Amino acid sequence: MAAPKAISFDNFGTIIDWEGEIQKYFKAFMEKKGIENLAPKTLQRRWEEIQFDYIQIKYLPYRQILKDTLGMTCKEFGFDFTAQDCEDFSESMGKWQPFPDSHDALLELKKYTKITLITNTDNDIIKESVKQIGVEFDDIVTAEMAGAYKPSHKGFFLSQKRLGLTEKDILHAGFGFKYDIVPATELGYDTCWVNRQGEPRPLDVWETFMVGDLKTLAKVIKLMALEG
DSSP states (O other), rough: OOOEEEEEEBTTTTBOOHHHHHHHHHHHHHHHHHHOSSSSHHHHHHHHHHHHHTTTTSSOHHHHHHHHHHHHHHHHTTOOOOHHHHHHHHHHHGOBOOOTTHHHHHHHHTTEEEEEESSSSSSHHHHHHHHHHHHOOOOOOHHHHHHHHHHHHHHHHHHHHHHHGGGGGEEESSOOIIIIHHHHHHHHOOOOOOOOOOOOSSSSSSSSSESSHHHHHHHHHHHHHHHE
């Protein structure tokens, strides 16, 4: 393989520590509510399932998704919650922190290819998130711009149009198998599953290659560029 002309990244879970930051938030939330009979990871995983289903019903701003799905999750577990709890959760996303390797790996990748985002969030949230990362991207496509959330193909098509490239020119990299690897594969992209958590394969769909972090991906792309 030659080095791609661009890499489109998922942000939350690939660059930002999505699971870790949500679990941290839920841990503080449960401590505030005096909830002791549930692990934060269990709550995070169930919330993840609820929001994945919810984003496919119709497009709503992601801040609203966060508010609604926190309430839905609390109701399912029988937890007391307030409108302010939901508001606080929706305001937290832009402050979630990147993985330790993200900043330096992205700077290394910029030496060899364009780096872009296709992200399931709002324009204002991603502005906050990019500040946390501290790296300038060549382009960003949000769910707000596309009017749909991945695994919809709309964000991928919009990204191609804005870059002036086709799927053959772009590598799509993400941790979310259902959100990213499946739709990108359907569209004919080469894909990189950034399997940071060492998750088992959830579906009989195969990525082009898999890495455990972005530092490794940067080494792979550098080798492609040097050999190409």
